[in-house]
Amino acid sequence: MKKTTLSALIACFLSTATLAANQFSTVTDSAPLGIGNTVTLETAPLQLTGHAVKLGDMMPSIMLKQNDLSDFDTTAPSKNIRIYNIIASVDTPVCDEQLHELSDYLNANNTSGIDFLAVSADTPFAQSRFAKAAEINKQITFLSDAVSHSFGQKTGTQIAGIGLLTRTIIVVDKNNIIRHIQRVPELTTTPDLTKAITIAKQYI
């Protein structure tokens, strides 16, 4: 990995202390997942890897860890629509803002029939600490892909060589079919939550 990319990552992700709220823009653009595609981090292009999922696919079977260290199977039967909010790390500013936006939305709106999931490579302990400290709405279920990075590999949301997930929203219906994907082309922008919820409501 080039030093310039590293520096960009560090500059973007680690300067949490100096960040004000709502400084990252929400975008409607989406770019493809998986191997052969790139996500930018400001000027640095980062390669994605893994098998890309697409609209109409079944969500692949992936085992993740919940904050109580119990297993979460992405193919377990569900009465609800699932919105996967895929993020790099709860300890980075963009993800922090994205989760606060979602949490605020849940505090203000009735979203019965939809499960909100947040997936990252953080350990379950880090996610749990973040959710408590940031007073994140308890309707959001945090899921850790730290076990084997299989979520990234099986959905094409893995950033190659870095071990983190690229920012993506995936909406999955009750039959576990993928109905909406938005993968933001630039890591320091956030996906369109309202659009994902509008689509999710069509399948309740």
Next chain:
Amino acid sequence: MTTVTFTGNSVPLTGQLPEINENAPSFSLCGNDLTDITLNQFFGKKVILNIFPSIDTPVCANSVIKFNELATEHTDIVILGISADLPFATSRFNEQNNIEHVMMASCFRSNEFAKDYGVCIGEGPLSGLTARAVIVLNEIGQVLYTELVSEITDAPNYDAALSVL
């Protein structure tokens, strides 16, 4: 197969801890600044590997704080804090707790380190994380001391580790 316990429940580990007097396996881990940390770069200094499941748990956090304190009496050694935590999490922890003498090294990108050092938890609630262990290496990377903590929620034996320095 080596096993430890987590709150009394058996946890099987993959691999074996390195033996005393053996050369420690080489490794490449990820530092808080996202650059690589390798064993080679510490040749010439004694190294303590403080391996734990996650910095966001009290026993692990205490172990880093304790080693940070002990390091002030042993300025010629390198202390690494190794876990599958993301560098962002360990960076946040070090800043908040003024940790200056424990260098965090994340094994989150692959389980190679965990397997090579016999601390890889392959199943159960902590799968994907590392067991608690302390390994001390001499100036040329040979193993002077190992402790695999038999109950993951117990603290390691700091005095025993420091006694070999």
